[in-house]
Each structure stands twice: as structure tokens, then as C-alpha cells.
Amino acid sequence: MRFGLVVPDVADLNVMRRIGAAVDESAFDVVCFLNGTGPAAWWDPVVGAEALGEVTTHARIMLEVVAGVEHPLLLAESLASLDAATTGRLEVIARRQRANESHEFGNNPRAADSRFSEAVEVLQRAWGCRPFRFTGEHWTIPGRLESNGDLSTAVQMTTRPNQLDVPLWILTDGTGERFERLGRPAASRSRAQVLDVDDLDLAVARLDRMAATGTAIALIRFSPSDTTAAMLAFCRYVTPRYGAVELPGIVIDSMLRHRDLAGQ
């Protein structure tokens, strides 16, 4: 099982720098930016991912985006830039717009599904970095609008993602939604799961259950009060348990004694 840090809603560059340093020094495989968890003004996950990507060197950057809420070509460019700037560390989790987001952006909430499907298709075509055109119910690319003149019949996105194939996860609600047509993994309960950790012993019990049910990535969310200290404790006393099929008792005993001495 891999471990990811759910980055808290911080709007302070110094805190973000500290988190970045701690991520690089810890055993986290992924940093994860969720969308829509707080008031938008306090937290923009794309900007957060860019900033943290700049001060980390190895962790994958998992970013939840809302596909279909605005023009998908802009989203494709935005994610391609992030992937290129972080030398190919991006993992995208795409989800549908929620009703409040549809209203805010002036979209029909009942079209959330079809907008999502079209947007995901545009993302994949655009990231291919070949000329393409797209005709859908919501978007036609290029628009070929008469008043814009006689322009070419295709577009080609010119900011190229670093990865040949940007990993794209589809966020589902765990009710068995199918995305075979898109051929992408679903970030549902069986594959990646968010775990709120405020007690290390409880976390171990829950992680055991997640590991047993096939979770590939455990996304860990700590209380925002002291994320860096909590990260270190988690990486010392919890993640080693999942680094081998069996962890010898002598290692676990030593770990627990050290934890008691450290008062954690």
C-alpha cells in the first residue's frame, strides 16, 4: 500500500514550505490536493499544487479537479503546465461538478454528467499533443465561428505534459459506477481512500482493514494544527507496518517503545 498526504487548506507560503520539506524527508509517496473542501477563497488546489510541487522533489502530485465546470481545453492546458513544471509528477482525479458549483458557474446541474464525459474526452485528446477537433453537446473545438474568420479546422495544445500518458483517476461515489469506456481507474473506495488520522492506534486498525480490501493508496488527512509533526509520527510508527508482508515483532516493539519515549 502507498501513502499520500492530503494537504491541508493552508494559505501561507511559509507553512507550505515546511510541509514541502517534511514531505521530501518522509515516506509519503503522494501529496494530494482535494477540491471543494473549504471556502474557495482560502484554498485553490491548483495553485497549492503548483507551489508545493515547486518545493518538493519526488512525491507524486495528486490533484482533484472538477471536469466540465468550465472549458475543458483550459483545464487541459492548466494540468499540462503543472505536469511539465513538476517533471511529470501529476496524477489527476477528475470528478463531476456538484449542484452548488453548477449554479455558481451558470451551468445546468442536470448536464453535469454529460459535461463531465465530454470534458474528460477533451482532456485525453488535448494531452495527446496532436491536432484534434471535438464536437459535443456542450463544446465544439475549435468553434469555427463565422465571425472569427476562416481558421483551421483543428487545434493542437502546445504546452505538452511531461508524461506521455498523464494518470487520470475518476472519482466515484463507490456505488459501482462504470467508466470502462474511458479505460481509467476509479478513485473509489477500493483503490484510493481518504483516512482522517488523529489517533495513530485507530489509524492502524483502519489501515489494516483498507489494506485487506485492496486499497492501493491511502490518502492521509491530519488535523491541520500541526501537520508536519503528525506526518513524521505517522511515517515513523505507522507506515513501516505496511512496508513488508510481515513486520517482525522485534521491530514493532522497538517502534512502540520509541514512540512511548517520544511521548507520541
Place this chain on the structure above:
Amino acid sequence: MKVSVGLWGLQSPWLRPASFGFRSKELLEDASLVEEAGFSGIWLSEHRLWYDGYDPAPLQTAARILIRTERLRVGTAVMLLPQHHPITVAERSFFLSRMSGGRFDLGVGLGYRNLEFDALGIERARRGSIMEACLATLRSRWTAHLVGSSAGSGLSVPALFVGATARRSIERAGRHGAGLILPGGWEPEQVVVALSQYRSASPEGAPPPEVALIRHCWVTESTIEKAAVVEGLVRLLHQQYGGMSQLDGGTPTHPGVSDPLGEISVGAPSAVIESIEDFKSAGVNHLIARIHNPYLPTHMVRRAIGDFAANVLPKVVA
């Protein structure tokens, strides 16, 4: 007078090809240099769907610079606002300002390439009315955040600038109380006229909070280097902007190609200072010295930034 440096677009032109990631890394090194040299800020620009990979997401680029610097302001000159959803721009720019302690400036412009508008299904002819609505959305969302916040005085909204050359754009900036970003190919007299037009459109007859001018600048006493810099400028104007126009079915020319010396303050420090002072007298209070040129080698641009900082900056800031 404030003095900043511009404009970075992360281009990879045919003469100096490089990956987006490499250009991004270079930009962060440049930003550190600009900060250490004592400039007020660094400015970024936006385009899309151009062969050289021009940066389509300058707000994201700004985030990378802000976390790598401590004091430097970062701005867009300009972001093509009508091509974006104003809510996204409002939220993202507000967050940039919030997380950087108010070091982010949002400069917006109409955009001019048919191809960019058409790719996004927008009629270029509507860009003015779209801009008008977008500016209103920016202001209203920022105000709502300030009013609804419990963080009190710790919050600041980005300084808003409008890139303007036409009278209608200048008047639009005046109606919205935005700062101005003016083109460097202008004569100082044109600045005076623009400021008058701005005040006439402002509801309170107020002057712009800031008047920025983007002007190509280069300090050198070498005639050979001067020729190389002017050649680089012509390449930028002719191939970059002319090439973009040609692709849209326009003519591949830029007014600056026939008179490049009208676009640049180049020469000995005294000549560059004199040229800047003329604009200062006309009302410009923020110079965005356009020293970066993607057609010129990085080492040359960095040396020029240092030369400008040593020989011109202290005089024009005073």
C-alpha cells in the same frame, strides 16, 4: 517610480528551443536574480496554441515564483481575461494574493488572436463586453471575500491592472478603477492623453491607482551588442507577433518592425534614464522594463538585468 522586469512567457522559439520544464526552471532562477537586484516585481504573459509552447497558465507560474521568493511582487501583463471564466480567475488570483501576503498583481487584457478565441468557442468581436462583465465579477467576488472574512486586515485583494492601448480600453479601466498597463511603443504625449481619458471615464474623476508602462530596455555602451539586441527585438516583434497574426489570416507585420528604436530604450545608462524620465514626467509611475526576450541567450539577459539594476534602477526609482 516602481521598476519591475518583464515579460516571461516560457516560450521555446525556434532559435532557442527548450522544454517547458527547463524554461520554468530558468524563470525561477531569473526571479531570484531580479529579487536580489532590487526590482519591485516580475511580470508574466499569456498566450495559447502557439508553436513555441507559450505559457497558457500564468497564474500557476506565479505560484511557483511566489513560493521561491520572499519580497518580489509577481504580476501578469497581461492575462487574457475574456478567454477564462471570471470566477476561476477571481478565486485563483485572490488566493495567490492571500497566500503571498499581497505580493500578486493581476494585469488583464483583451487578447487579440482569432485562433485563441475560436478554440474556446468565443466570438472575438464580443471580447470587450465580456471583459466588462469579467471585471465586474472580479471586483464583486473580491469585495465579498473581504466583507465576509473573519481574517480582518490580514487580507488583501490583488492590485488590478488593465492593459490598454485603445481609448475604449482606457475608459473601461477608468470605470472599474483599475491601474493601467500601457504599451512601450508609445510616445510620452500619448500617456498624457490616456490619463485624461481615464479620468473622464472614472466615476469620481480619479487618476489610475498606478500607471505602468511596458518598455523594452537595455543598457549597453557597445554598438555591437546594441545591434544584437535590436535584432532580437525585431525577431520578437516580427516572428512572434507577426507570426501569430499571419496564422490568423492577418499580415505578418508589427509596427515596431519598421521602427524598432521607437520601441526600446537602448544605449548608455544616461540615454536610457533620460528616456524613462520622459515617461515619468508624463505620469508613468511604474516601469515594467522588458529586458527578457526569448530570442536572446539567457546569460545575456541576466547580465542586462544586472547592468540595468546597477546603472539605471537607483536613478529612476529616486
